[in-house]
Amino acid sequence: MKQLIGATACWLACVAVLPAAQAQERIYRCGNEYTNSAAIAKQRNCQVVEGGHVTVVHTRPASAPPAGTGEGKASTPAPTAARAVQVDPSQQKARDSDARAILQSELVKAQEKLKALKAEYNDGYPTKSALELRNSQVYNERLESLKASIARQESDIAGIQRELARHSGG
Template sequence: MTTRAWLFAAVATMQVAAVSAQERVVYKCPGNLYTDTLTAKEAAAQGCKTLEGAPVTVIQGPQRRGPAPSTDSASRGADSRVDPNDQRSRDSDKRRILDAELRREEERLAALKKEYNGGQPERRGDEKNYQKYLDRTAELKASVERSESDVAALRRELAKLPAP
């Protein structure tokens, strides 16, 4: 290849690179928005600056999904209604389960209150250190309070159910 042909090829390559670089101008706009879809006039109007130097890496964000399907009773068809007998059966099952849970929780609460002994639980042999006793007393108090709130919540749930 002659020097002239070599020079011509180098100039042509540089022109192609310059044209492609002009087509892919990246702008940094306010709010950390990087874009290459604006024209020079639009970029200037929005206060964007051209980004020169380091290449820009673009990471695709997650795809946006449409609105979630509605579960309103109005949007459901009449076919999706629960048979009244099935609903009564479900309610009685729920009442039976909640009653069983309430009985277990009340028994647990009674045992915890007996062990707590009004804030003065009996000391164990492994509690020679008084702080261990105080820690166990605090844990028992928290357990009693938690169990009382569980019993109250179960009673509220039972009160919401229709009478058997």
């Protein structure tokens, strides 16, 4: 009889703890944040994470000293706006000039590559190889690849031109 009472008490204790254990297992996703608090999840309209494991990576706040450095005051402070390093104006002009020269050379390379791609594309009718004559799918894939390459190259050129305009304007 004592064994039956002991087993029943043990079973009741497990049943009483089970909902608490299940509540702790429930994880909610709120955008890029995760929480196990049902109240916060309800307030933020979070979604329950089902069938996956969540790994928590603890990070230290930006104001905390790096681990293993002892006291935070011993490390050198980050430069503030008042302590920013001043560059000699002539040196800055030389750097800007070098940057413009590099951008100009990149622009020329990109324009040459675009010209070669457009020549190969041939207004949508590239020359077919022997394999492409037998298999039109290969030809269509090359045509799409050329279109994508041309669009990417035009985008690169536009980006380089924007950067050049930014350097020329300053």
